[in-house]
Amino acid sequence: MPARARFAVRMVGLTAALALVLTGCGGDDPENPNGEADPSATSSEDEPYLPVPDGVELTPQGSELEVGDTATIAYELSQDTVGAMDITVTSLEKASFDLFVGWELTKQIRKTAPYFVRAKVTNVGETDLGSKQAPRPVPLYAVDGENRLIESSLFTGSFKPCDGATFPKRFKPGSTMKACMVYLSPNKGDLTAASFRPSQDFDPIVWTGELVPAKGTEKKKRDQGGKGDG
Numbered sequence: 187m188p189a190r191a192r193f194a195v196r197m198v199g200l201t202a203a204l205a206l207v208l209t210g211c212g213g214d215d216p217e218n219p220n221g222e223a224d225p226s227a228t229s230s231e232d233e234p235y236l237p238v239p240d241g242v243e244l245t246p247q248g249s250e251l252e253v254g255d256t257a258t259i260a261y262e263l264s265q266d267t268v269g270a271m272d273i274t275v276t277s278l279e280k281a282s283f284d285l286f287v288g289w290e291l292t293k294q295i296r297k298t299a300p301y302f303v304r305a306k307v308t309n310v311g312e313t314d315l316g317s318k319q320a321p322r323p324v325p326l327y328a329v330d331g332e333n334r335l336i337e338s339s340l341f342t343g344s345f346k347p348c349d350g351a352t353f354p355k356r357f358k359p360g361s362t363m364k365a366c367m368v369y370l371s372p373n374k375g376d377l378t379a380a381s382f383r384p385s386q387d388f389d390p391i392v393w394t395g396e397l398v399p400a401k402g403t404e405k406k407k408r409d410q411g412g413k414g415d416g
Contacts, residue, residue, distance in 0.1 A: 278395055289345075300370055
């Protein structure tokens with residue numbers, strides 16, 4: 187790896203913002219003033235939001251999960267191609283730029299706060315999720331303290347502290363991988379959750395849990411503390 191490697195960064199607030207739209211339920215339905223259940227609405231809710239193979243049961247939209255929980259999700263890879271996978275978010279981690287040794291960090295990047303999200307991903311569909319052309323990212327966002335979505339940062343090479351934000355060139359049905367995504371929260375913001383939200387009208391599936399220090403950050407603090415004591 188070059189001494190001053192670069193990585194491509196996609197950050198909410200710096201390149202493009204996608205704020206979560208919060209909608210509330212309430213009020214009378216003018217077409218159903220008595221509040222009685224609509225059978226047609228109930229049947230449509232039971233149908234999967236995208237076509238998936240028999241035996242694959244999608245996690246309902248709007249599910250609130252915890253770290254360690256698994257969601258079965260589907261999203262469109264292209265207009266006629268749907269991918270399905272199990273995603274288990276295994277940790278939410280607060281990182282430090284001390285872990286980015288050898289990588290070029292601009293002033294703009296230094297104004298952010300780095301976080302890692304680790305997950306286990308299994309292809310439960312019938313489509314190869316890999317790509318021999320442009321790398322295909324794992325479809326997870328981070329949610330910051332202002333309830334905005336943040337895309338993962340993509341590196342031009344391997345980033346050992348947190349590697350695997352994209353699928354390999356081949357990721358056939360039944361394949362499993364460990365993924366780790368790097369997120370840079372603008373204005374040194376927080377990370378409050380991981381989110382699956384393939385489109386703006388999709389009620390997101392979110393994972394919340396304890397934010398733990400990324401591996402290597404605690405050792406760095408101990409080393410610095412030791413030098414100070416000496």
